Structures are given as C-alpha cells and as structure tokens.
Amino acid sequence: MVEINKIGKNIYEIPKTGSMxxxxxxxxxxxxxEAMKQxxxxxxxxNVACLPGILQASIAVAxxxxxxxxxxxxxxxFDLDKGIISPGGVxxxxxxxxxxxxxxxxKKGFLEKKKEVVEALFRKVxxxxxxGSKFQITRKELDKLLEGGAKYIVQKGFGVDEDxxxxxxxxxxxxxNPEKVSEHAVKRGIGQVGTLGAGNHFLEVQFVDEIFDDExxxxxxxxxxxxxxxxxxxxxxxGHQVASDYIKKMEEEYGFAGLPDRELINAxxxxxxxxxxxxxxxxxxxxxxxxxxxxxxxxxxxxxxxxPEIKVDVVYDVCHNIAKFEEHEINGKxxxxxxxxxxxxxxxxxxxxxxxxxxxxxRQPVIIPGSMGTASYVLVGTKKAEELTFxxxxxxxxxxSSRTKALRDLRGEKIKKSLNEQGIEVKTMxxxxxxxxxxxxxxxxxxxxxxxxxxxxxxxxxxLKPLGVIKG
Amino acid sequence: MVNKKFKFLEHTADVKFQAFxxxxxxxxxxxxxxxxxxxxxxxxxxxxxxxxxxVTGKDNESLLYNFLEQFLYLxxxxxxxxxxxxxxxxxxxxxxxxxxxxxxxxxxxxxxxxAVTYNExxxxxxxxxxxxxxxxxx
Numbered sequence: 001m002v003e004i005n006k007i008g009k010n011i012y013e014i015p016k017t018g019s020m021x022x023x024x025x026x027x028x029x030x031x032x033x034e035a036m037k038q039x040x041x042x043x044x045x046x047n048v049a050c051l052p053g054i055l056q057a058s059i060a061v062a063x064x065x066x067x068x069x070x071x072x073x074x075x076x077x078f079d080l081d082k083g084i085i086s087p088g089g090v091x092x093x094x095x096x097x098x099x100x101x102x103x104x105x106x107k108k109g110f111l112e113k114k115k116e117v118v119e120a121l122f123r124k125v126x127x128x129x130x131x132g133s134k135f136q137i138t139r140k141e142l143d144k145l146l147e148g149g150a151k152y153i154v155q156k157g158f159g160v161d162e163d164x165x166x167x168x169x170x171x172x173x174x175x176x177n178p179e180k181v182s183e184h185a186v187k188r189g190i191g192q193v194g195t196l197g198a199g200n201h202f203l204e205v206q207f208v209d210e211i212f213d214d215e216x217x218x219x220x221x222x223x224x225x226x227x228x229x230x231x232x233x234x235x236x237x238x239g240h241q242v243a244s245d246y247i248k249k250m251e252e253e254y255g256f257a258g259l260p261d262r263e264l265i266n267a268x269x270x271x272x273x274x275x276x277x278x279x280x281x282x283x284x285x286x287x288x289x290x291x292x293x294x295x296x297x298x299x300x301x302x303x304x305x306x307x308p309e310i311k312v313d314v315v316y317d318v319c320h321n322i323a324k325f326e327e328h329e330i331n332g333k334x335x336x337x338x339x340x341x342x343x344x345x346x347x348x349x350x351x352x353x354x355x356x357x358x359x360x361x362x363r364q365p366v367i368i369p370g371s372m373g374t375a376s377y378v379l380v381g382t383k384k385a386e387e388l389t390f391x392x393x394x395x396x397x398x399x400x401s402s403r404t405k406a407l408r409d410l411r412g413e414k415i416k417k418s419l420n421e422q423g424i425e426v427k428t429m430x431x432x433x434x435x436x437x438x439x440x441x442x443x444x445x446x447x448x449x450x451x452x453x454x455x456x457x458x459x460x461x462x463x464l465k466p467l468g469v470i471k472g
Numbered sequence: 473m474v475n476k477k478f479k480f481l482e483h484t485a486d487v488k489f490q491a492f493x494x495x496x497x498x499x500x501x502x503x504x505x506x507x508x509x510x511x512x513x514x515x516x517x518x519x520x521x522x523x524x525x526x527v528t529g530k531d532n533e534s535l536l537y538n539f540l541e542q543f544l545y546l547x548x549x550x551x552x553x554x555x556x557x558x559x560x561x562x563x564x565x566x567x568x569x570x571x572x573x574x575x576x577x578x579x580x581x582x583x584x585x586x587a588v589t590y591n592e593x594x595x596x597x598x599x600x601x602x603x604x605x606x607x608x609x610x
Contacts, residue, residue, distance in 0.1 A: 068591030
C-alpha cells in the first residue's frame with residue numbers, strides 16, 4: 001500500500017521515502033483517487049520519483065491509471081544536466097495526439113446526411129489492420145516527412161499553412177534526425193501514413209453542445225451547434241518500433257539493475273544515446289503530425305463532395321505522449337527542463353511563445369477526447385498549470401477497467417445498438433472489439449474535467465457531443 | 473495448469489497474459505498464441521505463408537520480447553498474420569522458428585497491439601512447467 005495524504009482540495013501527496021528523490025503529487029478528487037488505489041498507479045508515481053534528476057515532484061493528473069513504467073496521466077520534468085530521458089515516460093505510441101477541426105456547418109445540416117458522411121469518411125480514412133495507406137511514399141520522401149511533419153504534407157499540396165500553424169510545435173518538433181530511426185521502424189511505418197490505426201484511436205464527428213467561456217470560444221472559432229471533427233491517432237508502427245528499439249539500446253548500454261521496473265529504462269539526457277532517442281522520438285512525433293495532416297486533407301475532400309460550401313479549419317492539435325524541452329520556473333528560477341508527458345496534455349497559460357500567435361493572448365487550446373459515445377471537451381491552458389504541473393493537464397477520460405473485462409462482460413453489437421439509439425452513427429472494422437472501448441470501461445469524463453477546472457490547471461471552454469464515430 | 477496454453481489477467485489499460493509450457497519452447501509458442509489472440513481474437517487464420525524467423529536475446533525475457541515483437545513487425549511491414557508455429561528451437565539465447573500464417577489483407581479485424589513491454593515480464597521454470605508473463609501495450 002502506498003502512503004498518500006490529502007494536502008489540499010483535489011491535491012494528494014505521496015511523501016518522499018526510501019530512494020525517492022522528490023515527493024509524488026496526485027491531482028484528483030476523492031472518487032478518482034479511489035480508482036487509482038485499485039491498480040498500480042500510485043506505485044508507478046512513486047517509482048518515477050526515484051529517477052535521477054527529477055525536479056520538484058513526480059506528478060499524476062486526474063485521469064491517471066496504471067501504465068508500464070510511468071503511469072498514464074504521468075508528468076515528470078528532468079534537469080538537463082543531471083536528468084534522464086525515458087522511452088517508457090513517453091510511451092510506445094509516440095505523439096499519440098488529438099486534432100480538432102471546426103466547420104461552418106450546423107448540426108441540423110449535418111444530420112440530414114449523417115449516415116452518408118460517416119460512411120464516406122470510413123471508406124476514405126483507413127483504419128484497423130490490413131488496410132494500408134493509399135498514400136505511397138518513397139524512403140527518401142519519408143525522411144523528409146520525418147523532419148518536416150505536418151508542414152511537409154501541406155507543402156505536398158495536402159492542406160493549408162494554418163493547419164500546421166495551429167498544431168503543437170507548428171506540426172514539426174525540431175531536432176528530428178531520420179538517421180536515428182531503424183530500418184525496422186521505417187518498414188513498419190512507410191505504408192501507414194494517413195491511417196488511423198486501432199486501439200483507442202478514432203475519428204469522430206461532433207457538435208458543440210455547450211459553451212462555457214464565450215470570449216475564448218470565440219477566439220478558437222467555436223459556437224453552439226457547430227459541427228466539429230476530432231481525430232485521435234499517433235505514430236503507428238514507426239513510433240512503436242522507435243520506442244522498442246531505444247528501450248533495448250538503453251538496456252544494453254546501462255542495464256536495468258536497480259530499476260524498480262524494467263520499463264523505466266532511461267539514458268542521461270545529455271548522453272549520446274539520450275540525444276539519439278530524442279532525435280528518433282522527434283521523427284516519430286512528426287510522423288504522427290503528418291499522419292493527422294493527411295487525414296485532415298481526406299476529411300476535407302470527402303466533406304466538400306457532400307457539402308460543396310463547407311469550410312474545414314484546424315482549431316488545434318495537441319500531443320499527449322511526448323518529451324519536450326521547455327522553460328519552467330523551478331524554485332523561483334526560470335530554467336529549461338525536459339518534461340515527459342505520458343497520457344497528459346500541455347496546458348500553457350497566456351503569453352507563452354509556444355502558443356500560436358492568434359491564440360497567445362487567450363492561452364493554449366487543450367483538446368480532451370471523451371470515451372466512445374460520451375462528450376469531449378475543449379479546455380484552455382492556464383498559468384496555474386505552469387505553477388502546479390509543469391504546464392500540463394489530463395488527456396481524456398482514462399481507463400477504469402481492463403479490456404479483458406470489457407470483452408468478457410460487454411458485447412460489441414449491444415454497444416453499437418445503444419449508441420445508435422442515442423443518435424450516434426458507428427462504423428468499425430471489428431464490431432466485437434467495440435466492447436473494449438465501451439464507455440463503461442472508462443472514467444467519467446465529466447468528473448475528470450470538473451476536477452481539472454476546479455484545480456484551475458485548465459478551464460472549460462466548450463463541450464462537444466458525438467454524432468458519428470469511426471473506430472480505428 | 474499445464475493443459476492450458478495461456479490465460480489473460482486483469483490490467484487496467486493494457487493486456488496482460490500468462491502462458492504455460494512443459495519446455496521453454498512451448499511457453500514461447502503459447503506466448504505467441506496469446507499475442508495472436510490479442511491481435512485478431514479467435515478468428516481462424518489459414519496457414520498459407522511460411523516465415524522463418526531468428527531472434528536473439530541476452531536473457532529469457534529479452535528473447536521473448538524480441539520474439540513477440542517480431543510478429544508485430546511482420547504484421548506491419550509484411551502483412552503477415554500468424555496462425556501457428558510449426559517448429560521452434562532455442563539454444564543459448566538464440567531462437568529459430570518456422571511460422572505459418574496468412575496475408576493479413578484477407579482478414580477483417582482491428583489489431584490493438586502496439587508493442588510488447590517489459591512491464592511485469594518474466595519467463596521462469598516453476599518446478600515442472602514453464603510460465604511466462606507479458607503485458608502488451610494496446
């Protein structure tokens with residue numbers, strides 16, 4: 001049992017004991033903490049606190065649950081000289097991320113053609129397995145994509161500049177070096193540009209159900225009853241292989257003796273291997289940005305065919321599995337640190353240079369997907385997040401129970417029927433597997449969002465409700 | 473216990489299983505079958521394509537990790553979907569196996585397995601039977 005004490009409203013502390021270098025801090029309500037106590041979340045928060053060069057605290061945000069090595073919903077910042085970088089702190093799906101598109105279409109107009117739209121998008125955007133991309137790319141071009149991310153795809157003619165300008169890191173993390181990506185990783189990824197993948201990935205057509213902050217919503221271009229589209233996917237096989245390759249390389253170089261979990265393997269940030277991992281991770285992250293850019297283009301094409309007058313713009317695109325070099329205030333001093341966010345979203349307050357110019361004054365958009373069939377949220381970043389969580393907040397509802405249990409207890413067909421009854425159109429490659437992603441297997445998004453809003457690590461702007469879902 | 477090839481255990485986010493076998497080879501084969509079931513459920517896959525695979529590892533865990541990862545690679549890079557392992561030999565950290573399967577393009581399913589992890593992984597001999605435990609990132 002991990003010792004944990006309530007130190008404030010929605011704030012819990014795991015005191016520094018044993019080999020912990022800093023305390024653990026968990027930002028959650030009583031209900032959410034109770035769920036975390038049921039698995040190894042808190043133990044994992046504690047393990048991360050033992051890693052070299054960790055600054056201030058090992059953090060878990062409200063949607064945290066057990067992962068491998070680091071928990072999901074985990075945030076940790078490391079000192080650039082003494083600290084480490086860990087592939088397990090980023091996750092296998094490097095730059096698993098969420099992009100929100102807005103349209104000039106109202107819910108009413110969409111409903112008339114709901115079925116047609118969902119079917120067209122399902123046909124156009126490959127999902128599941130055995131459905132490789134229609135986008136053929138040479139090895140040489142792939143290298144350019146790994147460096148250029150979403151911008152590369154736009155330059156190829158698939159999108160407009162505003163698309164990547166409204167993406168975290170302008171759609172390409174600097175420092176990417178394709179030479180650091182293995183042949184194996186390239187072979188896994190080369191046929192997958194522009195594919196959703198599977199698991200919890202999805203494409204969803206939604207509408208703005210409620211606005212909580214008029215001014216910010218206006219800046220983001222959101223209004224009630226407007227149709228939006230959310231794309232959730234990552235770096236596919238390429239990213240998974242990059243993570244796996246560097247976990248092995250780091251094991252060989254540094255061994256795993258003394259680590260509480262083999263998945264916590266890491267390398268000093270300023271070591272050769274640490275720098276190489278970062279360069280490869282950046283490539284995978286850029287693959288994910290490019291992936292969503294191509295999907296965005298295809299969505300536009302299909303929607304234009306059905307609604308000739310439609311306009312589709314990118315609201316924003318946020319990473320939730322990533323390591324970044326960012327400036328933060330540590331003990332009153334501004335310094336550059338390496339922030340790991342695994343199942344956590346950046347949530348910067350006003351004025352940060354990382355935020356697109358047109359949003360900078362009102363702060364950074366934070367896109368929080370709900371579980372299948374439930375609401376999603378647009379939040380906005382805050383100064384408070386910069387003070388409490390290295391500018392981070394939650395990434396979604398967070399799982400509550402296992403896929404094994406969901407498959408055992410629930411039936412995909414039944415879930416589809418229940419979604420249909422709520423007016424939500426569903427398309428998937430594998431109806432049985434729908435059970436894995438049933439809303440019952442996730443935490444309540446309303447509770448998660450309520451807590452982060454109350455804490456002030458991100459504030460509510462708008463609630464989006466689903467109209468059509470394409471499951472990867 | 474030994475009669476059962478593998479069983480799935482509770483894990484909040486990912487898929488955790490234990491596989492069993494009288495020999496190390498058998499526990500490896502059964503681990504691959506558990507991975508296969510995670511990838512495509514109980515779908516019947518034909519044995520139309522043969523693949524020879526070779527992997528190495530510096531301990532049993534890393535050997536199992538590399539072995540299971542090979543199937544994720546073959547699926548993404550070569551559209552190869554495993555049905556069964558026809559022959560397998562493990563000597564001094566080196567594994568050779570003959571695998572039978574089919575083109576994934578012929579099947580409709582959603583693979584949710586992203587990666588093999590070292591999280592809570594073990595391969596051990598428990599008196600008579602061998603047991604492995606693996607968490608797959610899905």
